[in-house]
Amino acid sequence: MNDIDRRKFLKIAGLGALFGLTGLSMFEVVTKKHIEAAVEKYKILPNTLTAQRWAIAIDLKKLDEKIINDCIQACHSIHNVPQIAMQKEEIKWIWKETFEHAFYEMEYPYMPEQMKNLPVLVLCNHCDNPACVRVCPTKATFKRKDGIVMMDMHRCIGCRYCMAACPFGARSFNWRDPRPFIKEENSEYPTRMKGVVEKCTLCCERLEIGKPPACVEVSNGAIIYGDLANPDSEIRKILATNYAIRRKPELGTNPCVYYLI
Amino acid sequence: MLEYALKGSKRYWTWVCFLLVLIGIGFIAYLNQFQVGLGITGMSRDVSWGFYIGQFTFLVGVAASAVTVVLPYYFHNWKKYGRIAVIGEFLAIPAVLMCMLFIFVDLGQPMRVMNVLLHPTPNSVMFFDMVVLSGYLILNLLCGWVVLGSERKSAPPPTWIKPFLYIAICWAPSIHIVTAFLYQGLPGRHYWLTAIMAAKFLSSAFASGPALLVLLCMIIRKFTKFDPGKEAIQSLAKTSAYFLIATILFYVFEVFTAFYSSIPGHMAPITYLFSGLDGFTKLVPVMKVCAVLVAIGTIILVTPPLRKWEVTLAIGALATFLGMWLEKGLSLVVGGFIPNPFERVFEYWPTLQEVLIALGVWSLGFFILTILYKIATTVKEKAVFDKYGQKQIIE
Numbered sequence: 001m002n003d004i005d006r007r008k009f010l011k012i013a014g015l016g017a018l019f020g021l022t023g024l025s026m027f028e029v030v031t032k033k034h035i036e037a038a039v040e041k042y043k044i045l046p047n048t049l050t051a052q053r054w055a056i057a058i059d060l061k062k063l064d065e066k067i068i069n070d071c072i073q074a075c076h077s078i079h080n081v082p083q084i085a086m087q088k089e090e091i092k093w094i095w096k097e098t099f100e101h102a103f104y105e106m107e108y109p110y111m112p113e114q115m116k117n118l119p120v121l122v123l124c125n126h127c128d129n130p131a132c133v134r135v136c137p138t139k140a141t142f143k144r145k146d147g148i149v150m151m152d153m154h155r156c157i158g159c160r161y162c163m164a165a166c167p168f169g170a171r172s173f174n175w176r177d178p179r180p181f182i183k184e185e186n187s188e189y190p191t192r193m194k195g196v197v198e199k200c201t202l203c204c205e206r207l208e209i210g211k212p213p214a215c216v217e218v219s220n221g222a223i224i225y226g227d228l229a230n231p232d233s234e235i236r237k238i239l240a241t242n243y244a245i246r247r248k249p250e251l252g253t254n255p256c257v258y259y260l261i
Numbered sequence: 262m263l264e265y266a267l268k269g270s271k272r273y274w275t276w277v278c279f280l281l282v283l284i285g286i287g288f289i290a291y292l293n294q295f296q297v298g299l300g301i302t303g304m305s306r307d308v309s310w311g312f313y314i315g316q317f318t319f320l321v322g323v324a325a326s327a328v329t330v331v332l333p334y335y336f337h338n339w340k341k342y343g344r345i346a347v348i349g350e351f352l353a354i355p356a357v358l359m360c361m362l363f364i365f366v367d368l369g370q371p372m373r374v375m376n377v378l379l380h381p382t383p384n385s386v387m388f389f390d391m392v393v394l395s396g397y398l399i400l401n402l403l404c405g406w407v408v409l410g411s412e413r414k415s416a417p418p419p420t421w422i423k424p425f426l427y428i429a430i431c432w433a434p435s436i437h438i439v440t441a442f443l444y445q446g447l448p449g450r451h452y453w454l455t456a457i458m459a460a461k462f463l464s465s466a467f468a469s470g471p472a473l474l475v476l477l478c479m480i481i482r483k484f485t486k487f488d489p490g491k492e493a494i495q496s497l498a499k500t501s502a503y504f505l506i507a508t509i510l511f512y513v514f515e516v517f518t519a520f521y522s523s524i525p526g527h528m529a530p531i532t533y534l535f536s537g538l539d540g541f542t543k544l545v546p547v548m549k550v551c552a553v554l555v556a557i558g559t560i561i562l563v564t565p566p567l568r569k570w571e572v573t574l575a576i577g578a579l580a581t582f583l584g585m586w587l588e589k590g591l592s593l594v595v596g597g598f599i600p601n602p603f604e605r606v607f608e609y610w611p612t613l614q615e616v617l618i619a620l621g622v623w624s625l626g627f628f629i630l631t632i633l634y635k636i637a638t639t640v641k642e643k644a645v646f647d648k649y650g651q652k653q654i655i656e
């Protein structure tokens with residue numbers, strides 16, 4: 001990551017020098033419409049898993065403490081998510097909430113206690129109409145064609161507008177250098193620097209090489225993923241035969257994480 | 262004209278040095294933030310904007326409020342503002358600069374700020390905010406400087422500047438409307454999700470801006486030979502009074518909507534601000550002080566004898582300014598984040614370092630303001646006005 005940064009910096013510095021003025025180089029980049037290219041492209045290898053609309057379904061009946069912890073552990077360890085004890089600066093991609101808080105608009109006074117306290121896994125909903133993407137001033141957060149809402153941590157300026165816009169509290173910010181807080185670094189995944197926003201990316205790096213998202217893999221069948229646009233996909237069949245709810249659908253972001261109850 | 266800023270009394274230089282020291286302290290604090298990251302602030306995962314963005318929001322209002330002086334003067338030929346039109350325009354310049362600086366110090370990756378221009382994103386309100394802010398800065402620099410320059414030569418302003426003056430007047434509300442849009446278009450943030458936000462922003466700006474101008478005019482009159490005129494100050498105070506009342510009304514409308522409808526999400530932030538939520542009450546004293554200040558400001562500014570007596574007027578203007586500052590500079594931003602998306606309360610309070618950095622930015626603003634006003638008043642000291650507001654040169 002450090003290296004990539006340096007390279008990028010050199011490139012920009014070089015461009016700047018070439019045109020004498022940063023202003024000119026800026027003009028150059030803008031008029032050539034390079035901007036979209038970087039955003040839309042992602043690699044498709046021979047065994048890449050593809051979909052028109054990725055989505056996730058979480059079966060609340062099958063979740064238990066162990067599965068929940070396994071999912072969090074799997075995701076956070078492979079993605080080098082730092083373990084920061086201070087709640088103020090904590091970073092999380094997928095975490096546990098109680099039903100009462102994850103779906104507080106559905107809570108009612110006579111709800112069975114075990115339902116109120118039912119553990120729920122929450123993560124970025126990879127919304128179809130994501131507010132976070134709409135507000136980002138640099139396109140650092142963007143939606144891929146297959147519906148995954150992505151973060152370009154090299155472009156993020158850390159304005160945290162996306163955090164104010166996301167109604168699901170799905171985003172975290174690196175309030176300081178996260179690296180000292182990573183217990184065991186996974187050298188295959190980049191670490192982040194201070195001052196950028198991050199969140200779940202639906203393991204797009206695993207999909208690329210034909211693997212399912214990490215949480216799905218360790219969930220013992222409690223988490224299902226698939227293509228919403230394909231009527232024959234497993235997720236569509238499950239959604240057609242089960243009752244599912246989503247978080248805050250009334251806000252119109254159209255979340256693509258479904259909870260089977 | 263810049264040379265005027267280099268000649269001044271001892272008091273002038275003491276003030277300038279005082280500001281420079283504060284700027285220095287703020288700068289050192291910022292260097293530390295730059296090193297360590299925004300972790301030195303009180304912001305968190307749940308309250309991701311705080312004091313900096315609050316100051317930005319408040320100062321956009323101060324910048325926009327220049328229009329309350331410039332508009333009556335240029336559009337309605339309100340001669341009494343003839344002497345202070347430039348004072349208004351020159352207030353806008355440091356205000357916009359402070360706005361930009363507050364955004365800058367709030368960035369996690371400030372070195373990448375150019376990304377906003379490298380990857381222009383018209384669907385982001387922040388992009389437009391930057392456009393309107395920089396446009397407004399340029400317009401005010403141009404207008405203020407040209408008008409003052411011709412005043413020095415005791416000539417009328419050149420005709421080519423007229424269109425720019427008019428554009429600047431129409432432009433001013435836009436900077437505040439766009440800033441309101443920054444907030445009011447976000448799903449799930451009930452405290453901000455109100456169509457009245459932009460209106461409330463404008464009214465509170467036009468209350469706090471003229472209040473500040475009243476104070477500045479009083480200071481200028483005390484320390485220089487230039488007199489902005491009693492009537493100009495009174496008019497400013499009246500402007501402030503009207504908009505202060507509008508602001509209070511708008512707030513009452515919001516409270517009514519939230520509590521008469523009884524929608525929990527809409528009530529929660531207001532409850533948090535005024536009486537605390539789930540036992541968390543950090544902002545309650547702030548809102549209480551704010552309410553008292555606004556009450557004092559309103560009573561003084563709407564009661565003619567109190568408004569006319571300069572001692573009470575100064576108190577009223579100060580109370581109005583500080584009251585609006587507490588509302589917009591702190592509680593508005595924080596209130597939007599509480600409760601968080603999981604209906605939990607996570608509180609925010611600025612840290613000392615955060616406050617020092619903010620103080621540094623404010624001092625830089627006042628430093629620029631001092632320089633600009635020094636120039637303007639030196640030019641103006643040389644001109645005397647008759648009772649019709651016409652210039653009489655006595656040099």
Ligand code: SF4
Nearest residue numbers: 124125127130132166
């Ligand atoms: S859950 Fe939040 S961060 Fe994720 S796509 Fe939706 S709005 Fe964006």
Ligand code: SF4
Nearest residue numbers: 136156157159160162
């Ligand atoms: S913090 Fe980064 S991703 Fe979020 S809106 Fe700002 S630039 Fe975009």
